[in-house]
Amino acid sequence: MDSDFYSDEIMETHDPRGFTLREAIHEAKRCLNCAKPLCRTGCPIENEIPEFIKELANGNIGEASAVIARRSNLPAVCGRVCPHEKQCEGACILNRKGEGIKIGKLERFIADVDADFELTPPPKPVDTKGKVAIIGSGPAGLTVAGDLAKKGYKITVFDAQEEPGGVLMYGIPEFRLAKEVVRREIKRIRRLGVEFINNIMVGQDLTLQDIFAQNFDAIFIATGNSVAKSLDIDGKNLVGVLEATYLLQMVSLATQGSVDQSEVPIKSGDDVVIIGAGNVAMDAGRSAIREGAASVTVVCREAEDKVAALESEVEAAKAEGVKFRSLRQPTKFLGSIKVRGLQCEILHFDENAKLTGTGVHDFIKADKIVIAIGQRPAARIISTTKGIEVDEGGFVKTRSRPYGMTTLHGVFSGGDVVHGPATVVRAMKDAKKVAMGIAQYVEAKKLMQECGLKIEKDR
Ligand SMILES: Cc1cc2nc3c(=O)[nH]c(=O)nc-3n(C[C@H](O)[C@H](O)[C@H](O)COP(=O)(O)OP(=O)(O)OC[C@H]3O[C@@H](n4cnc5c(N)ncnc54)[C@H](O)[C@@H]3O)c2cc1C
Ligand code: SF4
Structure with a gap:
């Protein structure tokens, strides 16, 4: 199947988050089809990247999808949420000459078109092996x-x-x-x-x-x-101190209509503090903004350029209004029944480049404090x-x-x-x-x- 198979309308259909067919084929044609593809080595599941890109460049979206299916059952998901910049895209040889191939967007495009047009029906189930x-x-x-x-x-x-x-x-x-x-x-x-x-x-x-x-x-x-990791400091049982995974689950359930919006613990006008600066923290912060929080502040021990979250997620959070207070160690949740703020010790790097406390504390006002420091x-x-x-x-x-x-x-x-x-x-x-x-x-x-x-x- 080549690109003539698709109507002009499909060729120009524009999904604001993804590629049109024309853009996808154009991007695929930039691929050098390297003999030793670094992109593939960069992919944890060793997706056959040059092979599927080659099929796409020839307009064979069904074939491209079949190649991806040899290694992955979740291409539309991976195309959206994998940290491509640290994996396949980061490894692409074309980064050395300018711009690497947008592999994630291509994978997502192929998976979406296959799903829309049912280009590759799954094989008939056989269940005799056990x-x-x-x-x-x-x-x-x-x-x-x-x-x-x-x-x-x-x-x-x-x-x-x-x-x-x-x-x-x-x-x-x-x-x-x-x-x-x-x-x-x-x-x-x-x-x-x-x-x-x-x-x-x-x-x-x-x-x-x-x-x-x-x-x-x-x-x-x-x-x-x-199980979310908790922060064992004074005030941890105050109303309004909650776990990021609980917040995100309630937001998901409310979005899907499985629980009432009133069950989402962040309310419009809340000042929100997020403790932790990984990807879960960025999701919690960005979700709080969407729930109408008046302010969202991420508090973390690391320097701002050393946080665990992907750079793209940090940038997206900042663009949406999330503020950062780095080099802070939370020491106390403040309040009587309800939380009203977080006390933190300011950290600095000592002469041995070790992160240590300065003995100086500061305070951040908060109606809700969301803990995002890991799970087990x-x-x-x-x-x-x-x-x-x-x-x-x-x-x-x-x-x-x-x-x-x-x-x-x-x-x-x-x-x-x-x-x-x-x-x-x-x-x-x-x-x-x-x-x-x-x-x-x-x-x-x-x-x-x-x-x-x-x-x-x-x-
Ligand atoms: C908020 C958040 C955002 C993330 N964002 C990204 C991202 O953008 N990109 C990325 O690559 N990774 C991301 N991750 C990490 C990634 O989602 C996880 O690493 C991945 O989902 C782990 O997969 P898993 O199958 O091991 O477990 P999970 O996805 O956690 O699935 C476990 C399943 O087991 C079920 N379960 C648990 N106990 C029982 C039981 N006793 N009986 C029956 N069922 C049970 C649960 O209901 C759940 O459905 C994110 C994680 C979180 C929390
Ligand atoms: S490294 Fe880049 S140019 Fe080479 S095959 Fe992979 S995607 Fe194509």
Whole structure:
């Protein structure tokens, strides 16, 4: 299929956040199709970038999409939220001569056009290889589901939330990732024969033993990091001190109409302080602005040019009115019943370039203080299952052979619950390797069963 296939109207359709077809093909034609593509090395899941760009440059969007599908089940998501500037785009050779290829926008364009025109219908489901249960439907769970379904496994995904998607659905705000895009990706995974069962909290409504009793050959735990780290200082229980993940979840639920707008903890006219300066903090700050906050101030220990959030996210937050007070250590939430401000110690770099307190404090007025200093895993499944070891931070321990298996036979794990909070594509990368580990395990198990041997340890 070449570009003549598409009407002039489609060629010129302009999505303000993305490329038109004309722009996409023009951008794709700039690619040098390098023999040793640095872009591919820069991509954590080694997407076949030059190959899909070449197909696009020739107007073959269906082929381009099929190339992407060889490595990714979530191209429309990755095209929108991956930190491309630190990965594929940052590595592109053309950066040395001027402007690198906009790989993220191209991936997103291909995924969107494929979805709109159904250029590549998913393969017919085959589910003869074995039965695998997945707990958690974020990027890690969805990746294992998609990869194993394509290999011929029957997959059932359990999730505690009303809809699948994990952080994609209930964390990243709508203005950065439209929920319709997430639903569309999940629909494609569903069409591979994957079954989703929602509103089930494993460890509470169902145990791993109950799941194994349903004849699953293996279980994959991909429950992410749902417990927010707290700040143990005076006043931490005051009304108005809240967690960023809770705020973002309530904003998502209100946007989707699942809860009333009055449940969103930020109100119009609030002065808001955000503690922490990672990407979650930027999302919380930008969401607070959209909820009508009178002021939003990010408070962080780091110097402003050393914060954990992507530069593009910091710039976007600043452009929307978020202010920064860096080199500050929060020391006290002020107020009696309701919070009314945050006291901080001002930090500086001493003669050894070490960050230390100056003994001088300042005060920031606040009606709401949002804590965004990281997350860790919940212990719901671990505490109701014998034999799954975790490290001191609560992260699940896994082995390298078969890749991703926990200390409990037949139970695998991956994504943030194993490696800690990271990125969508990091969770996908890990999950892809675990999918292969699960396939090896189930295959070996079936073979042993066929030979009349038993490999199961007692659970
Ligand atoms: C606000 C926010 C913004 C982010 N922005 C970006 C970004 O722009 N780009 C980027 O690359 N990364 C971003 N990240 C990081 C990225 O989203 C995560 O690294 C990724 O989602 C981790 O995937 P996961 O599958 O391991 O877990 P999650 O996405 O956390 O999914 C875990 C799932 O498990 C379910 N679950 C948990 N416990 C149970 C249980 N007991 N029973 C049943 N189900 C359970 C949960 O309901 C959830 O659906 C962001 C993270 C946050 C919090
Ligand atoms: S490094 Fe840049 S120019 Fe080379 S193949 Fe990748 S995207 Fe194309």
